């Protein structure tokens with residue numbers, strides 16, 4: 001084995017070539033696959049825009065989806081944001097106490113973290129898990145039981161009838177829930193600061209309002225509109241392209257949630273950079 | 282008139298349609314028969330534009346629908362009523378909303394009372410009066426099929442495609458469904474395409490019968506021509522014997 005026989009090296013080379021070939025094929029297949037998905041997502045997005053502005057508006061369905069996405073997410077959004085606000089206050093309080101001897105700038109830390117990062121990201125992730133999964137499962141089931149085909153034959157466009165109401169609900173409700181989460185998170189931090197760390201309530205208040213600018217709030221809101229678009233687009237796309245019965249619906253739902261969550265976090269990084277670059281926040 | 286010319290369709294590596302030619306004249310009832318899995322449902326979906334051929338053309342009233350942009354295709358699709366093999370009822374809506382769905386989306390009727398009357402009438406035609414408020418999940422298989430049928434005919438389409446209308450329906454009701462198909466033709470001049478495994482029903486409703494085999498039409502003819510065919514494949518199929526040119530493994 002250790003001797004370098006001429007025949008062996010040729011075989012080895014062939015092996016390597018085959019490996020390279022496989023690798024390129026693997027790479028090619030994935031790149032083409034991803035490009036294909038992106039192309040179809042863009043197509044879906046354009047169709048959504050087209051059908052959004054085409055009358056008549058389907059108020060009944062839009063209203064139903066707004067309720068589903070917004071009102072029914074209130075409890076989870078509240079729990080998440082209050083907990084995060086409290087934890088932030090505890091950690092910031094403890095850290096500044098260790099370093100500086102007293103809890104300082106707790107309100108600033110909680111306020112900025114919530115409004116610019118954690119409010120938008122956590123709310124969106126909670127909604128991706130709750131609403132995104134439901135959308136993919138529902139549309140996916142409709143796909144595999146031919147209900148989406150049935151819509152076409154009855155003269156209804158599935159994008160207009162199914163996707164547009166969900167899309168509108170997401171881009172309206174994600175920002176509203178985010179604002180609500182921000183407020184609750186800041187309140188959670190307030191309770192911890194005032195009742196556990198004995199920070200005067202006016203100080204907590206001034207720590208926030210003295211530093212927070214309009215564009216900091218803008219920064220968070222722009223982000224969550226984008227996250228709302230991501231959630232609606234990915235979950236509807238995954239639902240529409242579901243194949244393979246009940247198992248397929250399960251797979252599509254899992255993928256939809258995972259892709260939305262990862263995409264939210266990745267896009268957040270880029271978006272933060274871009275927004276800071278153009279001077280928003 | 283519906284005209285399929287040289288239609289090819291492949292799923293992954295499986296060639297389902299291999300140059301299928303079929304013409305359905307206005308006002309006639311065409312029955313399509315063939316082995317399970319031979320591509321009958323796929324053919325119907327090509328006719329309404331739910332699937333696009335890889336090659337070949339599908340013409341509806343002299344318009345090639347396989348190259349039509351979505352909005353124009355949608356207006357052609359309004360000419361069709363489609364009974365899906367699995368009924369495909371909207372399970373978030375009750376029976377009445379299912380049946381009236383097409384009437385509402387196509388704005389064929391705006392008066393609520395008129396819509397309700399049409400729903401009741403369609404339900405009566407399929408022998409299911411009084412289940413307007415029932416949800417699809419509470420229905421039996423045969424009932425779902427018949428609600429699907431009611432939904433397909435509600436908008437009074439020019440073409441109705443029935444994918445196995447009598448499968449899962451009891452013999453007495455099957456006969457009523459046959460009558461319904463015949464009535465649609467005679468009273469409303471509807472052009473129908475019926476996919477079925479039920480030869481009695483096929484002979485009853487058909488003006489012509491087409492047998493699909495290996496992705497093409499093996500033979501088209503009147504019920505009498507098909508009954509007395511000389512083609513060994515068609516002969517074996519309509520007689521329903523296991524011995525003959527079609528083997529069990531051969532899915533057609």
Ligand SMILES: Nc1ncnc2c1ncn2[C@@H]1O[C@H](COP(=O)(O)OP(=O)(O)OP(=O)(O)O)[C@@H](O)[C@H]1O
Nearest residue numbers: 292293297315316317318319320321322323324366
């Ligand atoms: N969306 C699809 N994706 C992949 N393959 C498909 C799809 N639809 C149909 N097929 C394949 O095409 C073939 C024909 O299917 P089709 O449903 O037309 O059969 P059929 O003639 O209607 O059978 P049956 O009488 O059992 O309803 C089958 O082998 C099926 O596996």
Ligand SMILES: [Mg+2]
Nearest residue numbers: 321322366444
């Ligand atoms: Mg079928």
